[in-house]
Amino acid sequence: MTNLEKLNxxxxxxxxxxQSVLNADFCKDNxxxxxxxxxxxxxxxxxxxxxxxxxxxxxxxxTSYEKTKVILKKYDIEI
Amino acid sequence: MANWRINNVALRGVxxxxxxxxxxxxxxxxxxxxxxxxFDATVGIRNRYIASDSICASDLxxxxxxxxxxxxxxxxxxxxVLLFVSVTGDYKTPPTSAILQDRLGLPTSTFVLDLPMGCCxxxxxxxxxxxxxxxxxxxxxxxxxxxxxxRMGSPKDKSRVPLFGDSGTAMxxxxxxxxEDIFVEMNTLGSGYQALMTPHGGYRHPVxxxxxxxxDFGKGIIRAPKDALINGMDVFSFAIxxxxxxxxxxxxxxxxxxxxDVDYFLIHQANKLIVDRIVKKLKLDEAKVPYNxxxxxxxxxxxxxxxxxxxxxxxxETRPLTLLCSAFGLGLTWGTMVIKTKQVKVIPIYKL
Numbered sequence: 001m002t003n004l005e006k007l008n009x010x011x012x013x014x015x016x017x018x019q020s021v022l023n024a025d026f027c028k029d030n031x032x033x034x035x036x037x038x039x040x041x042x043x044x045x046x047x048x049x050x051x052x053x054x055x056x057x058x059x060x061x062x063t064s065y066e067k068t069k070v071i072l073k074k075y076d077i078e079i
Numbered sequence: 080m081a082n083w084r085i086n087n088v089a090l091r092g093v094x095x096x097x098x099x100x101x102x103x104x105x106x107x108x109x110x111x112x113x114x115x116x117x118f119d120a121t122v123g124i125r126n127r128y129i130a131s132d133s134i135c136a137s138d139l140x141x142x143x144x145x146x147x148x149x150x151x152x153x154x155x156x157x158x159x160v161l162l163f164v165s166v167t168g169d170y171k172t173p174p175t176s177a178i179l180q181d182r183l184g185l186p187t188s189t190f191v192l193d194l195p196m197g198c199c200x201x202x203x204x205x206x207x208x209x210x211x212x213x214x215x216x217x218x219x220x221x222x223x224x225x226x227x228x229x230r231m232g233s234p235k236d237k238s239r240v241p242l243f244g245d246s247g248t249a250m251x252x253x254x255x256x257x258x259e260d261i262f263v264e265m266n267t268l269g270s271g272y273q274a275l276m277t278p279h280g281g282y283r284h285p286v287x288x289x290x291x292x293x294x295d296f297g298k299g300i301i302r303a304p305k306d307a308l309i310n311g312m313d314v315f316s317f318a319i320x321x322x323x324x325x326x327x328x329x330x331x332x333x334x335x336x337x338x339x340d341v342d343y344f345l346i347h348q349a350n351k352l353i354v355d356r357i358v359k360k361l362k363l364d365e366a367k368v369p370y371n372x373x374x375x376x377x378x379x380x381x382x383x384x385x386x387x388x389x390x391x392x393x394x395x396e397t398r399p400l401t402l403l404c405s406a407f408g409l410g411l412t413w414g415t416m417v418i419k420t421k422q423v424k425v426i427p428i429y430k431l
Contacts, residue, residue, distance in 0.1 A: 032298070035238065035298060035311055035312075036312045036314070036315040037118075037121060037311070037350070037352060039312075039315070040319070040353070040356065044352065044355065044356070053359070053360070056320035057320075059316075059319060060312075
């Protein structure tokens, strides 16, 4: 599985959405149910899948699908 | 710097009382079955005990205190200090601790104090009582920690209602020159006070007609200014960043090895995501981190004493333990405490 597929699976599962809706508009302000609990579920799933430990400030920055890719890159996870 | 090394104080006993009204996540009218299942799986709080409007935190603490005093065989006359640690006291004035002094039949010579300190309540209670007892001038203290947090908020606030449970706990502390020192490290970030607050009802914003006007904030959050609020994102950023730093500092300052020197880590049971995060960040041995949030929810300041009762009873009664406690909550306040216990009387939870 590619890293992109892994990422899409995580988003799809955490937000209970089809992968087709994952695009540049998929962010905290546009997504129903993107609250602090979902954000922490999302970042925990990312950490488990990619075997990384995100810093607290990076967890707070995971506020959109696109930003998530940028943050993962900081941890040498290329999407 | 708010660091203490409290000498000559032993934890003698602990117990807790909950209202006999278990509420499952799926019982909340604002959740679909699917939402309730997701909440249970992620937040981890499947059950909580909710007090009826006629039961106050003081009633739950009263029950716990009576059972603890009896279990320890203490006479009422021997108790010098009574602390009531709660943000849900009986009245705005007088202090509930004074009312409890009378209800419990403690002598009029009792020193009483209310501490409205939220989720760090256990640590504040032990720090204050410990320092009062340390010189030996007074010998015995009861620290009652409890809240009926559910009633503080709006019943229509989906972001808050399912997180909390109600309870009352009692801890007994005693002057003892053979007791191991208690280490405490406390911190405050007052600039973050709006993350967890009840906007109306104090003297900054007394209750007016406007206090009861409900507003829909979206995402299932409907509340009025009289209701306690949680700014989830602020609390979450605070809770995942500050406590691990404080725990590390405590371990470093006192030369403690987290794997060898600590028997259990008692982490404030805010929710599973936050506790898991702290465990992961500190690389703690999961077998040393008890959870009871699945059964009780977030009990505020009573979270740590209830962990002792529900998860560590046998261990605490039978062998010496080193407990590292980590709490964080309104204020914003957070801290770490290391307490070494020996043969603590743990009386089972009672459902009132």
